[in-house]
Amino acid sequence: MKKFLLPVIILFFSCSSNRYATTNRQYKRQVKQLAKEIRHTPLDATKKTWVGTTNFGLRKPDLIIIHHTAQNSCPQTLQTFTTPRTQVSAHYVICRDGTVHHMLNDLLRAWQAGISSWGNDKDVNSSSIGIELDNNGVDSFTVPQINSLLTLLDTLKTKYRIPTANFVGHADIAPTRKNDPNVTFPWKSLADRGFGIWYGDTSNITVPQNFDPLMALRIIGYSLQDPGASVIAFKRHFETVNSDSTINPADEKILYSIMLESEK
Ligand SMILES: [Zn+2]
CATH class of the missing domain: 3.40.80.10 (Peptidoglycan recognition protein-like)
Incomplete structure (x- = not known):
């Protein structure tokens, strides 16, 4: 015993x-496999055109x-x-x-x-x-x-x-x-x-007449595939609210400010 x-x-x-x-x-085995892929060069192929850069x-x-x-x-x-x-x-x-x-x-x-x-x-x-x-x-x-x-x-x-x-x-x-x-x-x-x-204080911000809120979302990075979903995500992130997809004048000011920040 x-x-x-x-x-x-x-x-x-x-x-x-x-x-x-x-x-x-298992992690180590998978990393080893990936390392093998990185080491691979076309050198072992019959083609002779491969030239490895040094940089x-x-x-x-x-x-x-x-x-x-x-x-x-x-x-x-x-x-x-x-x-x-x-x-x-x-x-x-x-x-x-x-x-x-x-x-x-x-x-x-x-x-x-x-x-x-x-x-x-x-x-x-x-x-x-x-x-x-x-x-x-x-x-x-x-x-x-x-x-x-x-x-x-x-x-x-x-x-x-x-x-x-x-x-x-x-x-x-x-x-x-x-x-x-x-x-x-x-x-x-x-x-x-x-x-x-x-964004800072938005009370003095004047949003330009031709401001396009959806274009602003696009400039910041959001997808316009479903604009409503992107508006909701924006408001959750930048206004910390769970809300609908409407954009009121206060939201517009924030959106405009963030757009300007993202372009810096
Ligand atoms: Zn996640």
Whole structure:
């Protein structure tokens, strides 16, 4: 009996010490496969026209997409993102207590944006880093969670030189399908720190006569595939309201101000 005890203990220890050991091994295998793809050159083909340049680097992310998980806990989300059949992931998951789980190298492509667009970018997964905040879709975000997010954004903005305007939500890039992060998300606090654009006092703003609100949405980055959905997403983000798709004069002033900011 005794000789079986040690392997059992080791097995038990390895399971309890890291429940993601198996999927972590799977991650390494997949990265190895991708590295093999990068190493591949047409040199091994019969064609002799290949000339490798000496001047290149890695492509880098240029856009940050913020999500809420619409799940009940961080472990539930980690489980979802380590289950192959779900086909969804993100680079980072931030728990309510502020813990940050880095789940994918920033230079690899996560499956977080889905069918979406921002400006002329139609392949958002290829250009962005996805950050998921543990949140059931309704609750407010916690202070430790937002603090961790701000620290992470600071690192990413500096490291990849991400433009100030390029911090948006999933609902901004997929307004017909998504509503995250929910209306309680503190976009203004983020903008105050240089992550996203905002507007000042709009009482003295005069919107030009020929102002076209939908063109403004387009200039900011929103898709016009379903203009009403984009208006709702804009108001959720910049006015922190869940509302309909009407645009009143006060909304117009904000829209005009944000358009000017986005053109800077
Ligand atoms: Zn999302």
